[in-house]
Amino acid sequence: MAAQEPKEPQETKDFFTRLAEVGEDAIHKIAELPAASRLTDSVNSLRDTVNAQRTRVDDLSKKVRGVEALERRVDDLEQRLDEMAGKKPATKKRTTKADATKADDKPSSASS
Numbered sequence: 001m002a003a004q005e006p007k008e009p010q011e012t013k014d015f016f017t018r019l020a021e022v023g024e025d026a027i028h029k030i031a032e033l034p035a036a037s038r039l040t041d042s043v044n045s046l047r048d049t050v051n052a053q054r055t056r057v058d059d060l061s062k063k064v065r066g067v068e069a070l071e072r073r074v075d076d077l078e079q080r081l082d083e084m085a086g087k088k089p090a091t092k093k094r095t096t097k098a099d100a101t102k103a104d105d106k107p108s109s110a111s112s
Contacts, residue, residue, distance in 0.1 A: 030036055
């Protein structure tokens, strides 16, 4: 009796080779479709837009960190000024642009 060698590794290789060939053929057929170039262009445009937005977000986050550092420095300077003047630290009421806009939008009672 002759010992038979397992044919499984060769069969597996053939299976994966055929699978790869079928996949390549499918990709080529899809690429030949008229809508494929439009889809590719749209995807590339979307990728470029996302990258541009990511850059903008990174820039904004750097600026916000800079503003936070400036606010801390202003707070420290205000404390030092209060100490030099011999006053109690004033309670801080910061206004934002939105608050200032709301105040400007309110009709004054003198113009009635």
